Amino acid sequence: MDGFNPMDRAPKDDFFGLNLQILRTATGMSRSQFLEAMNRYLGVEMHATSLRRIEIGEQQAKATEAVAIAHFFGKTVEELVGKPLDPEAARRLKLRDALASDYHEVYTTAREFRETYGEARRLLKEMSEVDIAKDSLLKEIQAALEHHKAHDEMCRRLIGMWEPYSRRG
Structure with a gap:
């Protein structure tokens, strides 16, 4: 497992879902807590299944969701898409999945x-x-x-x- 390649998890150069999962879990929020906060503070409604699928790389976030999620965590969309924020966290999440x-x-x-x-x-x-x-x-x-x-x-x-x-x- 030492040879973890984040590309195994994300399509092409898109690390958005991986980074979303890293940030959400780093803040200690469950998926339901995150969805509730997104709705309450930013007025963005997402389905729990969509969030799960985005995090594991099965689905791309809609543009409006990506912008709201980046804003929620004080990041830019570019920061979330470009590379893993924490390669060690990425490796742990891959193992957990x-x-x-x-x-x-x-x-x-x-x-x-x-x-x-x-x-x-x-x-x-x-x-x-x-x-x-x-x-x-x-x-x-x-x-x-x-x-x-x-x-x-x-x-x-x-x-x-x-x-x-x-x-x-």
Whole structure:
């Protein structure tokens, strides 16, 4: 990770979103607090999704938003676009974004595993009720489900812990 290249994060030479995120987090403001302050003090309304997408480089700020954001932080648009204000902060934000993405992927996979495991258990119960329990395929399924029971419990606990953080943005 020592070879961090801010260009991996921002298209071409546009560091606006990265610098916005650096300034916002440096002031200790959440996205919702920042949006509220922008609306209250400058009369600029932005959607939370737009702010998130601008910060991670998925969307460009509108010209009026860019000017208002620069003014809010006492900077010029040129200062925010030209280069990272703090390369170390940029590196930390990139790592944080990558971890958040990994977390979301693990969380989603755990939820999908639990759904699939639950459906397999339900189907196994239905099959058992039809009295085909002597079938070797059914026994293989039962053995596989029993083997994955611990994984299901681990996923249940993981989902319980991470549920409050599963809503990104």
